[in-house]
Amino acid sequence: MATVTSLLLFVLCASFGLSFSDSGQENSFESVPDLEKSMYMHVDGYPCVRVLNLSGEIGCSNPSREKVVAPIVRYKSADELLKSAAVLVSIDEFEILLSRLSKDLDFAGKVAGILVESRTEVSNGLKGFSPDGKFPQAEFAPYQSNNFTWNPPGSGIMWKAYNFPVFLLSRTSTLILQEVVMKNEKTKKSNTENVAEFNVVMQTTKSGTHDSDSCLKEETCLPLGGYSVWSALPPINISSSQKSKPVIVTMTSMDSASFFRDKSLGADSPISGLITLLAAVDALSYLDGLDELNKQLVFVVLTGESWGYLGTRRFVLEADQHSDSVRGLDFAMIETVMEIGSVGKGLSNGVKTFYSHTSGDTLATNETFQALLRAQDSLKTESIKISMASTSNPGVPPSSLMTFLRKKSQISGVVLEDFDTSFTNKFYHSHLDDLSNVNSSAIVTAASLVARTLYLLANDQNASAINAINVNASLVEELLGCLLNCKPGSSCELMKHYISPSATCPSHYVGVILGEPSSVPYPAYVSDVSRFVWNFLASKTSIFSRNITSACPNDCNGVGELCIREEADGKGICVISTTRYVPAYSTRLKYESGSWTVLPYNSSEEMSAADPVWTESNWDTISLRVYKVQNTAYDGLILLSGIVVTVLTYLLILITRAFIRKALKWD
């Protein structure tokens, strides 16, 4: 190998110097594969993929089974495209470009693919970007006003179908591609141009299945879904002879969506709510005398909520069917539901502002509001303002509670949000709803409020131990770093304490359901965040069953016993806790002998008419490459010159030979 290396160095020296010894760039190759690697530059990006529903498809894909190759051009709104091109566009002009595509068909025919730049630090002037609609998931609302604008920046672009690939570039790739475009513009007349090669070939495009029903039959797609988690504090004793207590349910969701599948952070909506719930559970877990509370606290973390409230609907269905996953939770005993929505932006002018959106029985909701106010008062050192939401709102904002109420309209509910009449989150369901979009002190305050409110509600407004409930601010900071940042990301200390994560950079896209949905799923089929939430809640709500902590899963089969932290240490800890997974997938789907079928429309299930039954196409690989090509005329010219040189030499040799023969015979 070393001999080959030195031989190759020989080659490079003797035929052509390849090092950029003057410029800073070190570009030496040690082998032909190195040369090939530098010819074809792999670009980091987040793709937009094909998602299907019962009536068609949304999202992006290559138009056929071939890779899409097109020269890269910058988008300028006044320009006409002369030939097929891959358009590089900034996030500010992305929506404008997409709307132009739907109007100008000639232009649309020439766009082979789109590359979206990631936002640089400088361009903070972006007013708002939300690819979701102006009233997200309006069809699931329990009230009629479907044109109320909860999300003003909403453009609805993520719900349309595009017949070309779209990639969001990472920060470094953005800089690389900007340079490439500049080079392309400089050398407009020469024989070469830099092209982008998109490989976003979706299996549903290849097999011609363009809706959920046909693609599930052909097994070219999988349904969207995941695993919700619910936990009871303190653990519910099922075999107990005591009368079951009334239940207070606190819920939130853990999934978000965006135009680009792998960059769905959802920092404000809904992860700020998730962090609030986890911190509140942590604060309450240190309280003494939880058993003596008059009401049972139950915490539910749902997933799939961005795609037709899969979590809520399946949760309610499983409760109706009295299935294993909700054993111990009696829906008839639910007194009130508190949902924690987006709370990360509840900081304005130094005052932490939250709004309580209510629905249902006014007596019960009033009680909850009073508890919130008392909790606010007890937090004397902070400036907090809690108000009821405006009465001009048609009802609760888009939330899991919306769906919950449609199924169980007799239950009263409250959604705690950081906005009143429209979202304060300007980047709802977009890749820009990241860590910089939330404020940790707002989350800490929200968690304190929620924890103290729950205590007051569970303790019949008796505030004896309220000042013992304190939220750990460093836990909130840690959770923000783990769930919303690539560093430390999922390999942060906190998450590694409970699970062994499969990826570092977090993404809160719900993903697809793998394998058969069950209340005890195979851990590899459950997402990192779901597993973390399960282990965290189980650990916080647990009571140790025996004096010695024994290793499980071997010896942990008692009633109510769970094995937690099994992945992290290799051996888990056996505890008593009521923490369960509940599968979250469309109520119109059924898993039977290895494949999914769409159940016929059942008019008795109220929301199945609105359920689109989202599925995601399968694919082989998704990649994006950039390289330089020569035009075909030039290639032809080279082939021609090679042939000409060969033929000319042959003729020359024949002439020389004839000449020599003649010269020798000349006597």
Added chain:
Amino acid sequence: MTVAAGIGYTLLALGPSLSLFIAVIAKKPFLILTLLSSTLVWLISLIVLSGLWRAFLPFKTGSLWPCTLIILTSVAFQEALRPLFWKIYKLEDILDAFADRVSKPRLFITDKMQIALAGGMGHGVAHAVFFCLSLLTPAFGPGTYYVEKCSQMSFFLVSAVIALAFVTIHTLSMVIAFNGYAEGNKVDQYFVPAVHLIAAMLTLVNLAQGGCIIGIPLLYIMALLTMGHCGKMVWRRLTEIRSRQGSSF
């Protein structure tokens, strides 16, 4: 760049060798053997050199002094091998003796030149395969590669063109050299190493920014020079023989 361009580059570098092979060498099995053995000898010389230079790895490719040193030592080594190669091919005496035994005509001057030509072509083909063909595999794919210091032509085109020049130089040098050793002509004997060295050094011009525009034409001037000198030498020998034949009547 595609298959068309890849084939084009291959033909540019090795097309003339192919033509020469078909026109002259393929007809006589002995010449084919000569070709193959000289290719092998040249490759072995490269391996020995790389083994020697292995000790000095790694160093920055493209930096002037190490490259100059490598080129100097390699050319010196290969030129030293050339007389050895000729001594081995003094087996043309053996061939002559064999011809006498079977009462067939002895090797004519053109036969000896053809052997030299085959030997030279062996060197040239080995050079082209090693320094150009081995790098051409990526050229058959869709992309191309341009080096910053030579932005007018693609890297593959430059390799092919330089390889063609060297094939010409090597092929014709051997004819000149063998004739020089046979006649004892010092001019011819020193011409060949000088041309080889100058041509090799000219490739260093490519290290400079835009150097390939100057370096490659200069290299072709050397190739034409070699061709001219070879032609002159062949013509001289042939006229000598003709006049000798003429005077013998």
